[in-house]
Each structure stands twice: as structure tokens, then as C-alpha cells.
Amino acid sequence: HRIDYIRKFLGRKWYEVIISIDKQDRIWVCIPFRWEYKPYKPRRLISLDINLKKIVAYNGKKVRRLNTRFTEALYLKHHAEEVQKKHNYAWRRNKKWLETIRALHSRSRNIVVDWSRKFAKYVVLKAKRMKSAIVLEDLEKLWFNSSQKSSILADKLSRFAYRKLQHAVVTKAIEYNVPVIFVNPRGTSSLCPRCGAMLVYSHRLAICTRCRFIADRDVVGAMNIYLKAFQTLAPRLGSWGIHPMTNETRAKGGLHKNEPMIAYIHSYKNI
Template sequence: VKIEWDGETLTVTIPVSPRDPEPIVLTFRPHHKYRRLLDEWKAGRARMGEPTLTAHSLSIPLKFPDPIPYEPEGVIGIDSNEGNLTAFVTSTGEIREIDTGYVGKVNRDHLRREIKGTRGKHNPKAKKKIASKHRMIRREKTENFWHHLALALIAWALGMKAALVLEDLKGMKERIGKGKSRRMRQRLLNFWSIMTFHRILVHKARFYGVPVIWVDPQNTSRACPVCGRVVDRLRGHALACPCGVRMGRHEAAAVNIARRGVEFLEGSGLRGRGRWATPVAGPLASG
């Protein structure tokens, strides 16, 4: 398929094939908001993907290069749970908790509706249809929520030129499977939801040029943020260290995640403790 753009008319030429002895030439006059993008493409500032032609539409994917991430002047450590996110900002010492209970609620609601909707139905095809409908709504609602939350965090990071630091959950599933701590097992339940959020956040961060760092998730909520000791048992939701520090475990995790991000940036972290989730250019690239 050949695409030509002269600033007014988009010409799509479909070459000769066994079915079409003559090339098919289609012309389009795109809406002005698409014209600007086509101008950018023509000027060489975007790459074109494979166009998709249907009976009623033409879709052309255009890929614009992502901005180069800035050099971070601090980090925001993010402890991700299904019910909430806790963020710690190194430059101000601020701790912020964000309620994400909506996601769990949507998941539960739609599961309930799915069960109710398929009750008494014996036709497996009809059952499948109802189930897939609910899955789709559920997915759309939760992804939309994560999407907006990701944008808010990115705006926050951009405002203070901070890097976002997330726990690297890759490989986490296997580790939880081997019967690790309760927190680890609990996290498996929320694993997919949090993975979705991280995927959306990193994708958007790339788009806005916000650097993101993955760090080792080991013991983030059990290590004392002051003396570094790993505390075996948590008192309820609090970490109580023999050194006298008492802190909520989510807050402790956010502080520890942020610290690992800072260590990674300073190059003082243990080997393999961190890696870039977003591309970096220049002196940062060797990180």
C-alpha cells in the first residue's frame, strides 16, 4: 500500500494483486486535526506504521519519537497496592497516600454481575457472551482509572523534575509461588492489576519524558527506613523496629523504594538493584 500526502489530499494506492488486476486508488480529504499529523509525517518527524483499511475507515498509525527524559533532581518512590498507592517524595519528605479502592470495587461488582447474569443459563455460548461482556466493561473501567492516576503522577513528577521509582514486579509471581511472606502471597492477588498500572504508567512516562526506575521489591515493607534492619514481624500494619522507629508499612515501603531509586541514581546501590524503565540519553545512559 502506497500513501501520498500533498497537504490537501491523501492518496492510497493498493497495488495489483491476483484479485485486483488494476491498482486501486482511493483519495481522502482528512479532517484538519489529522492534516497536521500528516504534515509532520511528510516532514520526516514521524514514522508510519501499517495502514488498516476497512469498508468505512482508514487507520494510519504514526509514531512520533518520545522526548528525551530530563536528568532527575529527586525521586518519587511509589508503593503499589490494589487498595492504595503510597508515594514518598525525596526532595520534600512528603508522603501521600492515594486511594485506589475503586479498582477492587469494580472488579468485585462485575464478577458479581457476571455470576448473577449467567445463573440458570445452560447454553455455554450465552454464558460466554455475558462473561466476556463483563470482562470488557471491567477492563475498560479499571484501565481508565489507572490511566488518569498515571497522568496525575506524571504531572507531579514533571513539576519537580523527579524520577518515578517503582518496584520491579517481574519475576515476583514465581517468588510468591515459592511460599514467601504473607505480603508476597497477598500481592499475587493484586498482581495483575498492579502490573497493568505499571505498564500504563511507564508507557505514559516515556511519552512525556519522565524517567522511571525499577528497583528490587525484596523486603521493601519490612526494612526499617532509618537503620536498614529487616524486621521479621509487623505489628498490624505498622513496622516497629528495635531502633525505636514505628511507621506504617506502606509508608516504610514508599521510603525504601525511593531510597533504592536514589542509590541507583548515585550508582551506590547493590548490583542489579535497579534499572531504567524508560530510555535515557547522554551521561545518564550508563547509569
């Protein structure tokens, strides 16, 4: 590790030293440290809608799309499975094929883990500069349970990628004392963020037949994730319904510009 990273742990309490030796006779030393999590009072929210191709971030005003590397990892995993199917069970006894398959799976996993860590640091530092809380979907019970029996490769990688990304964001948030909020994902893609009506989809384009709101599926998800957290944390910001907070729909009055929200997260929890 870099010297500046090691200095973060100087003076902190530690529990034990764990030493292990891998198959290549390399010695690994792990030292767990005690880390006190003291999140600040958020003034804003940043919601994240996570997909294989893109992550959509919404802060109440603007929507930003960020490309992921998960599809690259999916391609490598698909290539590894194609090699396995081509050689049936013979690849288990062939050292060359076995090493190739293991290398492809390892590269795929490393891409997911490395990109998740880099993105987590980026979004956490951005949230800290803006005094914002990060809002994520709690998909542990709803999405993972409904698709854990699926044998589709994309579903498997989606579950793995989301877990790694969620873990990376929470870990970095604890390190930098950034509040993290988990909201119930039910209805985030099916309800209109403007009027609350059921949306009609044409491929990935969402259309509300009541208020004529139109947006793609990822933007709808990011807005609804934001609104679920916002309605819970700031109930006294006027009675402007469930409209997304834009310049046109922003409530008048309420909190002052530099006044933090009264309700804030002491530790990450479910809403």
C-alpha cells in the same frame, strides 16, 4: 481523539498503517509513530508503592496516599465469577448470561485501564513540574512469578492492574521525557527504612524493635523504594546512612538546591 492530542504527532515519522475490523464491523486504524525519548536530569525522586486499594507516593519529605479504583474492578470480576459458578457450565449456552458475564469483565477491565491512564498522566505531569524521576518496583520476576499460578481472584487482578498501571506510567513518561527507574523489590516491605533491621508486623503496622520506627506497610514500601533509587543515583550526598530524607535527617551540604544529580537515567532500566 482530541485535536490537541493529534497535534502531538504532526511532523513525526511513522512506520505503517494497521487497519482492522472487529466483530461489530467497526474499522480501527492504528499508526505507530517513532518517538525519541530524551529524559531530563532529575533533581528529585517520587517513589510509588502500588496496591489494590491505595497507591502511596513518597518524595523524601511527604507521604501521600491515593485511592485506586482497583477494588471496584475486583468487585465486578467477583460478581462475574459468582454468576458463572451459580449456573455451572450452562452460562456458556445461555446468551443472556454470557452477555452479562462479558459485560462485567469488560467493565472491570475498562475501569483498570482508564484509571491507570488518568493516574499515569497525573503523576508524570507532577514529576515533570518538579523535575523528578518516578521510581517503581520491578515485580516482573519476583512477584508475578511467585503468584502467577495462584487462582485467587485478587492475585489475578493485582497482576493485571499493576501491569496496566506500570505500562501507562512508562508510556506517559516517554511521552513527556520523564525518567523512570525500576528497583529491586526485595526487602522493600521487610526492612526498616531508618536502620535497616527486620520489621515486625502487627497486621499491616510495621514496628522496628531496634530504632522504634513505626509505620504502615505501604509507607514502609514507598520509603524503601525511594531509598534504593536514591542511594544509587546520589552516592555523594553525604554519609547519612539509609534514613528517610526528612527535615531532621536531611544531609548537610552535597548538591546545591538547583543543581541536578550527575547520575541520571537515559532510558528506564533496572537498578
